[in-house]
Amino acid sequence: MSHTPTTRTMTPGKPGAMSRAATLDVAAALFAWGCAAIVTAAFAWLLIDVAWRGVGGLSWSFLVDEPSDAGRAGGVGPVVLSTLLILAVCMAVSVPLGLGAAALLAEFTRGDTRFARLVRRSLDVLAGVPSIVFGLFGNAFFCLALGMGYSILSGGLTLACMVLPILIRVTEQGMRDVPDAQRHAAAALGLSRTTTLLRVTLPAAMPALAVGLVLGVGRALAETAALIFTSGYVTRTPASLLDSGRSLSVHIYDLAMNVPGGETHASAAALLLIAVLLAINLLTNWITRRTHPGWH
Amino acid sequence: MSPSSTDTIDATRHARRRRVIDALLLAALRCAAGVSAAVVLVIAWFVAAEAWPGLRDVGVTRLLTDDAWRPTAGRYGMAPMLIGTLAATFGAVLLTAPLGVGSAVFLRFYAPRRVASVYRRVVELLAGVPSVVFGLWGIAVLAPLIATVSPLGQGQSLLAGVLILTMMTLPTVALTTDAAIAAVPADTRRGAAALGLSRRAIAWRVVIPAARAGIVTGVILQTGRALGETMAVLMVCGNIVQTPHSVFDPVRTLTANIALEMGYADDRHRAVLFVSGLVLMLLVAGLVLIAEAIDRRRVHVT
Numbered sequence: 034m035s036h037t038p039t040t041r042t043m044t045p046g047k048p049g050a051m052s053r054a055a056t057l058d059v060a061a062a063l064f065a066w067g068c069a070a071i072v073t074a075a076f077a078w079l080l081i082d083v084a085w086r087g088v089g090g091l092s093w094s095f096l097v098d099e100p101s102d103a104g105r106a107g108g109v110g111p112v113v114l115s116t117l118l119i120l121a122v123c124m125a126v127s128v129p130l131g132l133g134a135a136a137l138l139a140e141f142t143r144g145d146t147r148f149a150r151l152v153r154r155s156l157d158v159l160a161g162v163p164s165i166v167f168g169l170f171g172n173a174f175f176c177l178a179l180g181m182g183y184s185i186l187s188g189g190l191t192l193a194c195m196v197l198p199i200l201i202r203v204t205e206q207g208m209r210d211v212p213d214a215q216r217h218a219a220a221a222l223g224l225s226r227t228t229t230l231l232r233v234t235l236p237a238a239m240p241a242l243a244v245g246l247v248l249g250v251g252r253a254l255a256e257t258a259a260l261i262f263t264s265g266y267v268t269r270t271p272a273s274l275l276d277s278g279r280s281l282s283v284h285i286y287d288l289a290m291n292v293p294g295g296e297t298h299a300s301a302a303a304l305l306l307i308a309v310l311l312a313i314n315l316l317t318n319w320i321t322r323r324t325h326p327g328w329h
Numbered sequence: 330m331s332p333s334s335t336d337t338i339d340a341t342r343h344a345r346r347r348r349v350i351d352a353l354l355l356a357a358l359r360c361a362a363g364v365s366a367a368v369v370l371v372i373a374w375f376v377a378a379e380a381w382p383g384l385r386d387v388g389v390t391r392l393l394t395d396d397a398w399r400p401t402a403g404r405y406g407m408a409p410m411l412i413g414t415l416a417a418t419f420g421a422v423l424l425t426a427p428l429g430v431g432s433a434v435f436l437r438f439y440a441p442r443r444v445a446s447v448y449r450r451v452v453e454l455l456a457g458v459p460s461v462v463f464g465l466w467g468i469a470v471l472a473p474l475i476a477t478v479s480p481l482g483q484g485q486s487l488l489a490g491v492l493i494l495t496m497m498t499l500p501t502v503a504l505t506t507d508a509a510i511a512a513v514p515a516d517t518r519r520g521a522a523a524l525g526l527s528r529r530a531i532a533w534r535v536v537i538p539a540a541r542a543g544i545v546t547g548v549i550l551q552t553g554r555a556l557g558e559t560m561a562v563l564m565v566c567g568n569i570v571q572t573p574h575s576v577f578d579p580v581r582t583l584t585a586n587i588a589l590e591m592g593y594a595d596d597r598h599r600a601v602l603f604v605s606g607l608v609l610m611l612l613v614a615g616l617v618l619i620a621e622a623i624d625r626r627r628v629h630v631t
Contacts, residue, residue, distance in 0.1 A: 054527065061529035065439040068431030069448055072503070075496055076455045079466045086469065133361025141355060148362075154621070155366040161550065161617040162372060162610055163557020165584045169606040170372045172591065173379045194368045201365060225347040227354045255459030258559035258584070262591050282461045282560075289465045290564060296469065303462045310457055318450075 083303050090301030100268050104288045105295050109302055111270040115185060115278025116254070118271060119264055122189025123196060123253050128246065130193075131200035135245075138201070139208035140230060160198035164258040167195050171263035183277040188264025195259060196249040203248060207241020208234055240324035244317050251313045254306065257282040281306050373610065380607045383600030392604065398570045400590070400598040407605060409572040413580035414609075416487055416573055417562060418555040421494035425555075426548050428495070429502025430537065436503075437510045438532045449507070456500035464564030467493045472565055479577040485567035488576040493561045498551040505550070509543025510536055546624040553613040559584040583609055 098108030134152065142149035171191030181187045211234050219229040235242070257280070265277030266287065279287070285302045288295035383392075387405050395406030432452065436445050471492060472484030479486065513536050521535040537544070567579025568589060581589075583605045594602050 058527050058529045061533065062439060064431055065435035068428050069435040069440065071428065072432055072455070072499060073448065073451055076451055078470070079458070079463070079496075082466060082470055083462060130361050130365055133358045134365040137355075137358035137362040141358060148359075152362050152366040154618075155369045157621060158614045158617050159369040159372075161553045161557075161613045162369065163553075163559065163584060163613060165557065165559040165587050166372070166376060166606045166610045169379070169587065169591070169603055170375050173375045173603075174371070178375070194372070197365050197368060226351045227347075230354070251457060255457070255461075257459070257461045258588060261588060282459055285461045285465060286560060286564070289461075289468055299465055300469075303465050306459060307462060310459070311454065314454060314457055 080307070083300055083307065086297065087300030087302075087304030090297050091304060095298075095301060096305075099270070100284075100298075103292045103295065104268070104284065104298055105292060106298075109281065109284060109298075109305070111268055112279050112281055112284045112302075115264070115271050116280045118185045118274065118278060119189045119192065119260070119280055120250060120253055122186055122274065123192040124246070124250065126190060127193040127196050127200055127249065131197055131204060131245070131249075132242070134197075135201045135204035135208060136230060136234075139205045140226075140234060156198045156201055159194070160202075162195075164195065164256055167191055167259040168262045170194075171259060176263060181275065183263065183265035183267075184275045185264050185271055185278045186274040188260045188278075188280070189274075191259050191263045192253045192256060195256065196252050199252060200245050200249045203245030204238070204242055207238040207245065210241065211237040240320050243320050247313050247317045247320070251310055251317075254310060254313075255282065256280075257286055261286075376603055376607050376610060380600055380603035383597060383602075383604040386597055387601060387604075392601065398586075400594070400601060403597075405601050407583070407586075407601075409570050410581050410583050410586050410605070411608075412572050413487070413566070414556060414582040414584070416580065417490040417494060417566070417582055418552060420487070420491035420576070421498055421555045422548065422552050424491065424495040425498045425502050425551065429499050429548070429551075430506050430544060432499070432503035433506035433510055434532050434537070436507050437536075438528055452500045452503050455496070456504065458497075460497060460558060460560040461564075463493050463497055464561040467561060467565035475577070480575075481577050483567070483579070485565055485579050486577045487566065487573045487580045489565040489567075490562050490580065490582070491576065493565050494555045494558060497558060497561060498555050501554070502547050502551050505547025506540070506544045509540035509547065512543060513539045542624050546620040549616050549620040549623070553616040556616075557584060557609055557613055559588050563588050 095108040096113065097110040099110055100112065101107035138149055138152060168191070171187055171194075175181050175187035175190050176183060181190075215233055215237060216229060219233045224232070260280050260283050264280060264283075266279050266283065267277040268279050268284075269276070271278040281302055285299050285306065288299035288302065383405075392405050392407045393411075394408070395404045397404045397406050398410065432448075436448060440448055467489055468485075472486075472489050474484065475486060475489055476482060476484035479488075517539055518531060518536060521531045526535065562582050563585035566582060566585060568581045568585055569579040570581045570586075571578065573580045587602050587606060590598070591602055
């Protein structure tokens with residue numbers, strides 16, 4: 034028979050071939066479970082360890098007090114304030130820009146125009162630029178060329194450049210997911226494209242906009258390298274956006290690297306940062322789950 | 330004038346106003362998109378402009394061949410740091426690619442439904458941990474652990490950097506691979522199952538090869554991320570400028586060097602730091618474009 038060779042390997046009559054396949058199957062299963070175990074273990078180790086070291090330092094006074102003794106004592110009050118201000122500047126600039134760009138890409142460039150392709154490619158490259166290069170650029174452009182110095186404004190604007198790609202990508206996708214029937218209905222009602230965008234597409238895409246926003250906030254909160262040489266190191270309470278202010282992530286870095294004995298407070302600050310990011314992650318998930326039940 | 334003709338005039342006026350508003354909106358959106366697209370060019374321009382004095386006065390040859398990195402004494406040998414960067418990145422990719430793909434195969438082929446959804450959440454969370462927290466953990470836990478086995482007796486080393494970078498890049502490789510597997514047509518999988526292939530053969534011989542483009546794209550993009558990662562590497566690598574001869578040697582990467590010296594660098598020293606920034610940017614941009622070429626669909630960097 035012509036296909037005996039194939040059938041033979043599948044019958045138990047050939048124990049050698051069969052056991053080799055079985056061994057490989059077991060090895061593959063072990064490998065897959067092993068990968069999962071390693072990743073889960075590493076993650077648990079990291080989280081539990083940071084939480085364990087940091088939880089003792091967390092308290093209300095830690096959240097609001099001024100740092101003292103280079104951060105070994107006191108709290109992170111002004112640091113939290115600076116972080117929030119940097120974030121506010123970042124979002125105030127990046128959200129309108131990102132929304133506009135996303136609306137253009139999703140609503141006005143059906144098909145692939147050259148301009149749309151160019152914008153997308155630039156954003157893909159922008160998304161890959163290392164954060165330390167954003168720091169170099171922010172220092173050269175915002176701090177020096179535009180004369181803003183080491184300031185919350187410089188830091189926030191640098192971060193705005195950085196979160197643009199993710200903001201635009203998520204928002205654009207959200208707008209594309211709005212069914213065309215809604216646009217056709219709006220057009221049939223004689224609505225202008227402006228009204229259609231503002232009253233039909235944007236509200237329908239709102240959950241995606243929220244997710245994009247939240248992801249952008251998460252990215253900005255986690256960033257360190259781009260801020261060291263733009264918003265600076267100062268731990269005082271900032272009086273204006275032109276003052277230097279240290280973000281929470283920079284605070285963690287400084288305490289861990291440059292302040293002997295700062296580790297407890299570094300861990301407490303890290304725990305705070307992780308808790309906020311976790312909350313953000315849960316929020317994103319909750320939004321997508323509510324609006325796209327099928328995604329999970 | 331009859332009421333019907335006022336109506337017509339109103340209607341045309343209305344239509345004209347609508348067209349004007351639409352045109353204004355489109356112009357505004359074009360501006361927003363144009364500015365967003367221009368950001369990367371402005372960045373490239375400024376970094377290049379600041380780097381130019383370094384390239385002009387010191388030159389590429391000296392940057393690569395000077396015998397030491399003593400920028401204050403006019404010696405600009407960056408080769409050891411370039412090697413450090415490449416070694417850390419290469420090591421991380423070598424570990425992260427199999428572990429990440431393995432994780433995705435676990436998710437799609439081995440994990441029971443419940444376990445898969447929990448594991449996917451774990452990986453997503455891990456992807457969101459800030460690099461400075463990885464660095465903190467690296468200093469507090471990983472480095473002391475490596476110190477106990479290192480012949481040099483200290484933990485801050487190339488190995489620590491490789492392991493931390495692996496942890497940082499793995500989640501995204503796992504998620505992009507997962508997405509690439511999901512994009513393989515269900516018929517391919519069903520066909521393989523109908524042939525009586527084992528789970529291993531379906532996963533590794535049929536589905537993974539079919540998802541290859543997406544997987545490779547994900548790995549390339551994470552290679553770029555590892556190249557450019559700063560904080561965690563800065564915190565765990567020991568930061569001594571030297572060409573590593575073993576994984577236990579401390580190294581300094583280009584990114585760490587920038588972070589360490591930007592604060593006080595001026596003139597030529599500053600320009601040379603910008604040269605290293607420019608090199609990093611070009612390397613990563615090259616990787617992104619390669620990834621795009623491989624995967625004709627839109628690239629997703631996370």
